[in-house]
Amino acid sequence: MTVLQSLASYYERMAARGEAEPPAFSREKISFAVVIDSTGEPAAVMDLRDSSGRRSVPILRDVPASQKRTVAIVANFLWDKTAYSLGVTAGEGKRTAQEHQAFCRLHDALLVDERDEGLLALSRFLKNWVPERFNAPPFIPQMLDTNVVFRLDGDVDERGQPRFIHERPAVLPLIEARSGEGETGFCLITGNRGPIARLHPAIKGVDGAQTAGARLVSFNKDAFVSYGRTQGANAPTGQAAAARYGAALSRLLDRSSRNRIRIGDATVAFWADASAARDEPAAAAAEAFLASLLGGVERRQDYDAQQAAKLREALEPLAQGLPTRVGMDALYPETRIHILGLSPNEARLSVRFWLTENLGELASNLAAHERDCRVEPLPRQWGAGPSINRLLVKTTAAQEKWDNIPPLLAGEVSRAVLGGSHYPRTLLSNAIMRLRAGDDSRVGWHAAAIRAVLMRSDGGGGAPVSLDKQETNAAYRLGRMFAVLEEAQERALGRGVNATIRDRYFGAASATPARVFPLLLRGVQNHLGKLRKEEPRAATVIEIKLGEVMEGLTSELPRSLRLEDQGRFAIGYYHQRSARFAKKDGAPDEQGD
Secondary structure: OOHHHHHHHHHHHHHHOOOOOOOOEEEEEEOEEEEEOOOOOEEEEEEOOEOOOOOOEOEEEEEEOOOOOOOOOOOOOOEEEHHHHOOOOOOOOOOHHHHHHHHHHHHHHHOOOOOOHHHHHHHHHHHHOOHHHHHOOOOOHHHOOOEEEEEEOOOEOOOOOEOOHHHOOOHHHHHHHHHOOOOEEEOOOOOOEEEEOOOOOEEOOOOOOOOOOEEOOOOOOHHHOOOOOOHHHHOOOEHHHHHHHHHHHHHHOOOOOOOEEEEOOEEEEEEEEHHHOOOHHHHHHHHHHHHHHHHOOOOOOOOOHHHHHHHHHHHHHHHOOOOEEEOOEEEOOOOEEEEEEEEEEOOEEEEEEEEEEEHHHHHHHHHHHHHHHOOOOOOOOOOOOOOHHHHHHHHOOHHHOHHHOOHHHHHHHHHHHHHOOOOOHHHHHHHHHHHHOOOOOOOOHHHHHHHHHHHHOOOOOOOOOOOOOOOOOHHHHHHHHHHHHHHHHHHHHOOOOOOOHHHHHHHHHHHOHHHHHHHHHHHHHHHHHHHHHHOHHHHHHHHHHHHHHHOOOOOOOOOOOOHHHHHHHHHHHHHHHHHHOOEEOOEEOOOOO
């Protein structure tokens, strides 16, 4: 199933739950309604904004589909911002008069033969309206440059709620007639013949994209056309199908959606396929489970340890192909999951990744990700497993800022984690580069990322989970030796040293050990000499450790280490240093502080 097919299918689930706007409608931010009487005179202004917070904000309402406009002057039907609908704006408004004229011309043409009371009232309002009337009640300055709709005074729906003119029964045929215009052909999504969408819907909710929305499918340059076809005719999609997939994706990407997360520069939407699940509740349960698993620790610095344990427990049976429960929700491994990663690209959207997996396969891949990244002791904030975002921000982003995560790398790592493929080698190189740039090699996240890459590399041999004194790999042992040398310095000089050997030599020692270690081994003799006088027992322990590590090394140190071995160096350092502070029988290690 393609991206657009699965989104069009998800729209049906949204419609069944009452969450989807009808075809030919879009969900827009509406702030006010102009109430008019049957003669077209303005009677009142309704403030539709949400005032529950510190400031009033517009709310999303279903209105006739918005029109694409960049530099062109194009009016929306039955609603628009005040520059179009009322001819007023807070700015200079060089084109305001033209915009208002376009709004009036559109409605003159569409409402010329209408006999509906609400549409007649709007037609009379537009014929009699002059922008100077905005300066008098009931209009207020807060309306400027907001989106407004219209309402016939006293008009209510069957539930007794205020009904706007675009919601009146007589309006729907007009909206459908407008959307049904254009070239006909076979829809690539449904296979049905009908009107083809000339322009695909603008998708909102992708971070970094245009606030008015950007298109997932678009053809606006000669290089993109085929056989002389223009715009949407190059990928024929029925107008109804285009409206369905656009509405579904925009809803999934809404800021309040639980089906939306951010990974690097990609905004990710995920949803379950109810046709592959046992029923709608199973699909909803799968989405809630993934929301907790993937998005629960996106930017938080803490996590619920109890909830993390429950998620880990649920992963195990799902990874084995067995159904399980989280609370009252039943999870089935055969539930089909779709995951779409989108990034902004000027006026369009780029697909960073598109994955379709069963919930059981996805759980298996996430469990494998946790196993491949595991290093002991576990880094802080490990949660139910190393989240993609935290792994990236801790190991590849300068100053641990989310905006500094390499964008292409985020997509590659996401595909590797969610699809179970090899991790990109650039994750290894970025983690090592950050260590050389001064990142703290003691926190464990770099070691976790490096081990993940090594565990899936072809013929790489992997790396130990915890301190392995029997590991003969030279790079791993050199990393352990560096940690012992650092311990000797800290014991002899204390922690008040301006620049430790880790600060000065970590990068060079991991890349060119033959040049650096002789210098470090000469320096350690001074530290050991000082310790023999002040702490002879500590000096003896460090000498034993050095002898143990060096026993597995040849007399000739490597002149250089390849990238994978530089990673093993970092892991060996992390394991050896962490062992100093490990507790034995409830008490600190004898080298612990």
